[in-house]
Amino acid sequence: MSESTSASLSDPLKRIAELPGVANAVEETRTLVDRLLGHRILRRRSSDVSMESSLRGACASAALEGAEVSMDEIRAGHVYDTRIKGALRVSGELGVLVDTWPKAPRQALARLHTLAAADAVAEEALGRPRLPGERVEDPMEAGPAPDPREALARMEGLYSLLGARSSVPALVTSALVHGELMAIRPFGWGDGLVARAAERLTLVERGLDPKSLVPSELGHQVLRDEYGRALRGYIAGTPEGVAEWIVYCCRAVRAGAQDSLATCEALKRG
Structure with missing residues (x-):
């Protein structure tokens, strides 16, 4: 047995990272993010870019839940929709x-849901897994969610994934975290806000974007016509569907990085 084969068998995530198209998508995305991280404006304006990225990511994530609002309205404090308020709270506490x-x-997920849903669900439902009979929102048309018992079992698997320090790229892990949370919908309300925040949190914590400059949520809004289809492919569980989902998520991160590069250029011009 070769060393690479042994590694693949001992690390199931490595087999996912080796699916067709994934390595190229990861490399292209990492190259662009590295280009962003090396932008000279970040030497003195990194916090400004990070704050703008946070706001733009929150605005995009809320829009994907059906709450359209402009950046001008957010900057002016004209925020009334519960989904927008939740997205802003989540984004503000990621660090x-x-x-x-x-x-x-x-x-961490319980806290994210508490932040996301504070104005939308009963206090006793904040941060706790959904119960039998509770409604499950599905703004991305992912299809039926697993029943609460199966959802809890799958969440345990996700916690194990996050606890393992795998050698696979952060982009692969973050895509799997996002996909699992969207498939499971553990809370019933605000799961999209939580899932996209968890993806971004994984990219920050695992070192791809240590300063949280990339609004990956915005990338998903840019690609929203592909989001639901890619997610349903992931949920189907075929190797092709999982690979396409990871490639799609890489493209969303690239779109977010491009947006922050535009922010850097705007700051550079003054």
């Missing part, structure tokens, strides 16, 4: 959760 994410993902 605080970076250290918690790999050590206690269960608590």
Whole structure:
């Protein structure tokens, strides 16, 4: 047995990373993100780019839940929709959760849901898994969600994935985190806000985007016509569907990185 084969068998995520098209998509995305990280404006304006990225990501994530709002309205504080308020709270606290994410993902996800849904669900439902009979929102038309018992079992698998320090690229892990949360919909309301935040949190915590400059949520909005189809392919569970989902997520991250590069250029021009 070769060393590479042995590694693939011992690390199932490595087999996913080796699916057709994934390595190229990861490399293209990493190259663009590295280009963003090397932009000279970040030497003195990194916090400004990160803040703009946070706002734009929150606006995009809320829009994907059906709450359209302009950046001008957000900057002016004209925010009334519960989904927008939740997205802004989530985005504002991501940095605080970076250290918690790999050590206690269960608590981090509960916190993300509490932030996302504070104005939308009953207090006793905040941060806890959905119960039998509770409604499950499906803005991305992913299809039926697993029943609460199956959802809990799948969440345990996700926690194990996050606890393992795999050698696979951050882009692969973050796509799987996003896909699993969208498939499971553990809370019933606000799962999209939580899933996209968790993807971004994974990219930050695993070192691809340590300063949280890339609004990956915005990339998903840019590609929203492909989002639901790619997600349904992932949920189907075929190798082709999983590969296409990871490639799609890489493209979304690239779109987010391009947006932040445009922000850097605008700051450079003054």
